[in-house]
Each structure stands twice: as structure tokens, then as C-alpha cells.
Amino acid sequence: MKITLRQCEYFRAVAKTGGIASAAEILGISQPAIAQAIRKLEDMTGLILFRRLHARGMELTPHGAEFLRHVETLLASAAQVEQAVTSIAENRSGTIRLGCFQSLAPFCLAQIVRGYQERAPGVVLEVCEMLQHDLTDALAANELDLAILYDLGLDPVHLAWHTLAAAEPYLIVPPGHRLDRPHPASLHELKGEDFILFDAPQSREYFYAIFAKHGIRPQIAFRSASIESVRCSVAQGLGVSILSMRPASNDTYDGNRVVPIKLRDDLPPTPIVMAYRADPRPSALAEPLIEYCGEVFARMGHFS
Numbered sequence: 001m002k003i004t005l006r007q008c009e010y011f012r013a014v015a016k017t018g019g020i021a022s023a024a025e026i027l028g029i030s031q032p033a034i035a036q037a038i039r040k041l042e043d044m045t046g047l048i049l050f051r052r053l054h055a056r057g058m059e060l061t062p063h064g065a066e067f068l069r070h071v072e073t074l075l076a077s078a079a080q081v082e083q084a085v086t087s088i089a090e091n092r093s094g095t096i097r098l099g100c101f102q103s104l105a106p107f108c109l110a111q112i113v114r115g116y117q118e119r120a121p122g123v124v125l126e127v128c129e130m131l132q133h134d135l136t137d138a139l140a141a142n143e144l145d146l147a148i149l150y151d152l153g154l155d156p157v158h159l160a161w162h163t164l165a166a167a168e169p170y171l172i173v174p175p176g177h178r179l180d181r182p183h184p185a186s187l188h189e190l191k192g193e194d195f196i197l198f199d200a201p202q203s204r205e206y207f208y209a210i211f212a213k214h215g216i217r218p219q220i221a222f223r224s225a226s227i228e229s230v231r232c233s234v235a236q237g238l239g240v241s242i243l244s245m246r247p248a249s250n251d252t253y254d255g256n257r258v259v260p261i262k263l264r265d266d267l268p269p270t271p272i273v274m275a276y277r278a279d280p281r282p283s284a285l286a287e288p289l290i291e292y293c294g295e296v297f298a299r300m301g302h303f304s
């Protein structure tokens with residue numbers, strides 16, 4: 001038994017208007033077409049759906065009234081499917097799989113999700129935090145649509161990207177430190193200082209490269225893969241550090257604080273990018289999210 005949506009629409013029209021002629025007029029089709037649809041429904045279901053009252057039209061039987069209740073539900077669901085198809089076709093609904101580098105996520109991911117829910121309520125963001133190489137692997141395997149990460153030598157053969165911001169390296173020292181002053185410091189002024197290393201994969205190589213370029217061998221006193229642990233260590237006076245991402249507050253988790261100091265050395269900012277597979281390019285559904293993420297980073301104001 002295959003009941004069609006058209007048969008259900010014809011049945012509902014007759015039930016609502018009380019006659020084949022009036023239903024045909026409303027639907028703009030012939031009376032025989034409606035009469036044939038009703039007969040087929042009754043033959044397929046084995047139900048008597050209407051009482052034929054001749055001059056007074058047609059009246060639902062108890063079975064017909066119960067059948068109408070289910071038909072109304074079916075047609076309402078069909079209308080919702082049509083609306084969903086339209087939204088998908090117009091790129092107003094769907095799912096985007098968004099990854100973010102772990103050390104960047106606390107700065108941006110929650111506000112991106114919240115803000116985009118308001119801007120595009122029909123779009124679902126499936127988000128995850130990963131390390132840099134895991135993000136690039138997931139993009140290549142088509143397990144992610146987009147990923148927010150640093151451009152630390154991305155592969156242009158397999159990936160493409162859009163720059164969201166650039167994180168400029170800066171120094172943090174504890175309050176009262178000799179470099180706690182209003183004017184910029186030089187990397188060479190760090191000689192002899194204990195250094196707290198942000199020891200996340202690829203980030204550590206980035207900071208080592210900075211020191212190597214300037215002929216400095218840092219005295220590593222403590223290392224951590226957590227930005228906040230690095231900040232707390234500096235605030236406690238265990239050493240100084242260099243970071244790229246700058247929290248909105250100088251307060252640390254343990255109730256102390258760090259002092260950010262600009263560096264006057266020639267240190268190129270680290271690009272923060274939205275990466276995606278080079279082929280195929282992002283879908284029309286994903287492109288507005290890329291633009292929105294650029295707006296989020298521009299509002300954050302911690303970047304060059």
C-alpha cells in the first residue's frame with residue numbers, strides 16, 4: 001500500500017469543504033481526479049472514509065475522521081521537509097564541522113559558537129579542540145570542514161586558508177621585575193633570566209626559532225603546555241616568558257598578575273588562519289562562517 005501526498009491533500013480538501021466539487025474548485029483540478037483519488041484511498045485502506053449524502057455532499061465517517069487526523073500530521077511533516085530543503089538549498093541550514101587549535105580555543109571558540117547561533121540559527125556547529133597536526137590531518141581526511149589554527153608552515157598543496165588575525169609575540173614579567181616599565185624591551189635583555197617555556201607542539205619550535213635567530217640560549221626554568229600555567233609561573237616570579245596570544249585580563253588563575261611588555265625586536269607576527277581543504281573549496285554554507293570568524297578576531301583587538 002503506497003499512499004501518496006497528493007491523495008492525502010485531495011482527501012483533506014474534501015473533508016474540509018464537504019464535497020468533491022468544492023474541493024476541486026479550491027485545488028484547481030478536475031472533479032474526476034479527486035473522486036478517483038478518494039476511491040483509491042478507500043480501496044487501499046479498506047476504510048469507508050465518507051458517507052455520500054448526494055445533494056448534501058460528503059461527510060466523514062468515524063474512520064474517516066481518525067484518518068484525517070493522521071493525514072494532517074503527515075502533510076504538516078511534508079511541509080516542514082519542504083521548508084528544510086529550501087533552507088538547505090539557500091545555505092541557511094546545515095552542519096559545519098569546525099576544529100580549533102587547543103591554545104586558541106579559549107580565546108575565540110565559545111564566542112564564535114554563541115554569536116553564530118544568533119546570526120545563523122539554522123546552522124549547527126560541531127566543534128572540537130585538537131593539536132595543530134591533528135587538525136591538518138582531520139582536514140585532509142575530510143573529518144573537518146574548517147579549522148582555526150596558526151600558519152606555522154601549512155601545506156599549500158593540500159590546504160588553503162584565510163587569515164583571521166596575526167598574533168604578535170610579547171614578553172610577560174612579574175610585577176616589580178626590572179623590565180616592568182612602560183617602554184618596549186629587547187630579547188637581548190632576557191640574557192641571564194630564567195625562562196618559562198610554552199611547551200605545546202609547534203609552539204615550542206616557534207619560540208626556539210625566535211631565540212636562535214637572535215643568538216640567545218634561554219635558561220629554561222619551567223615548561224608547560226598550558227598558557228595559563230605559564231602565566232601563573234611568571235606571576236609567581238619563577239621567570240619570564242614570551243607568548244603570542246594575549247588574554248583580555250592580566251590577572252592569573254591564582255589571583256596574581258603578569259605585566260605584558262612589548263618587544264621591539266623584529267619578530268614577525270604569527271598568522272591565525274581559517275584552514276580548509278584546497279580541493280574542494282569550502283561550501284557556500286561555510287563561507288559566511290569564515291567571514292564571521294574574521295569579525296570575531298577583529299573585535300578581540302589583541303592582534304596586530
